[in-house]
Amino acid sequence: MDQKFADRRAFIGGLGAAALAMPVLLGAPRAEAAAPPFVHGVASGDPLAQRVILWTRVTVSGDANPRVQWEMALDAAFTRSVRSGLVRTSATRDFTVKVDVDGLSPDTVYHYRFTYNGTRSPVGRTRTLPVVAREAIRLAVFSCSNYPAGYFHAYAQAARMADLHAAVHLGDFIYEYGRGGYASDDAAAMGREVLPPHECVSLSDYRIRHAQYRTDPGLQALMASVPMIAVWDDHEVCNNTYRTGAANHTAGVEGDYVTRRDAALKAYHEWLPVRTPDTGDLRRIYRSFDFADVLSLHMLETRLLARTEQLSAADFVGPDGINAAALYAAANAPDRALLGGTQLAWLQEQMAGSRATWQVLGQQVLMGHMDIPAAIGLGQISVGGYEALTRKATDNPGDLTRAERYILDQPVVPWSLDAWSGYGAEREAVFAAARRLDRNLVVLAGDTHNAWANDLVDQSGQPIGVEFATPGVSSPGMEASRRTDDPDQLARWMVGNVPHLRYAETRRRGFMVVSATREACQSTWYFVDTVKSDRYRIEPGPTWQTLPGTDQRRLLPLA
């Protein structure tokens, strides 16, 4: 296994971003899946200048306390070994192994492997953070990887990029649903039906689900090629979580919410290579990573620590349509929390103390305003239909029917109340902090399964920064949720009509690569033509960039 894996890395190591510019038909890396006892592969994560987490899991029988050796070296042949040790694992942590290796050198590529009972794991590759930047910082950014929805080609593709500093996962690393649940229509045909077959509720359920995802060869290849920095969104527990509950939790049937949440979080901390900052409160995952004086990445928690329950637009609909004034007043109420006061104060301290040009927020939900006409948002009309009505209102206003006039008279409302637009006061607090500190703010978002780029503007119209949003790895996007719209027409219409939205792609899955120097920060999107077949083409998307400085905090198209 070792040799085969090393050969593959050597082959793909030569493929940089330039090689990906050409659409080629690629296959999922099926053959490279790891073998017993390391069937879930190896991973690294949470790199610092002198530390990194190494991870694996052993699948053994008849050994309640497996002893696992780990080794770290400067070369893949392990002739220049730098650190090694022994660690025990057990059923109490689902036989996962996590080692926080310290005493390392900054900006250095290391290779690592594990040994159990004479059998070696695949070789992983990781990298510590730079203290002095010698090149652009490059981060591959992911969200919404849904096993039954499709193949993880985005992961496999990023694993082929040799020059990444880290992979950043913004959440929905797993989904909780049972067979037949969300986005599972093609799962049986693809051989990707979930385990366990029912919805995850217990600790055992979540462990089995994580274990299944981690058999995916694309995910294993990514995890073995680059350190991952991850936060959860909602589906690592269940849909639309907030501090005291979730849309997809039924207390009478599925037990106590806090018990379920804590089970999900225990499994998450066991299975992800994250440095658990507080074992007394597994929700406290927010933490920062400094990439020299170029980029500070602040990973935020927006679901479990503080989030107030989501508003519902339906609660603001009356006989005369939606009451937008009441909706905005409720969404912007000062007591609505997403980060909460403690995390917000921490974020302000981190931004104040950072010497980096770019303050990057790694977080889950869209921060851009994304206001759209209520009739479209509520699904009363397609974008094409709405466009036809607006043309009619211009050309032949006298011909508009009463129903058509009603549609056009509807005000704009936030596209999603689960996103920052449902928590406007805290969004303004983040913006105010960035402005007061005169920081260049770049927000990364996931959650929507579609690709976006927004100019971030505060309530007084002042430019604050930019937002790059990554498409899902495999969860379906607006091409599935709005079947009455042509996805390309929908994206075009949104860019033309949603204030501050500069780029939208609502049809394809993929990921984005954010790269930064002291002079510029840019995002390039990469899409795959399908997640439903194990053969796929990579289709490079556009690049948007922003420049540092008070007067430059906006998006510029680059390619």
Ligand SMILES: [Fe+2]
């Ligand atoms: Fe998602």
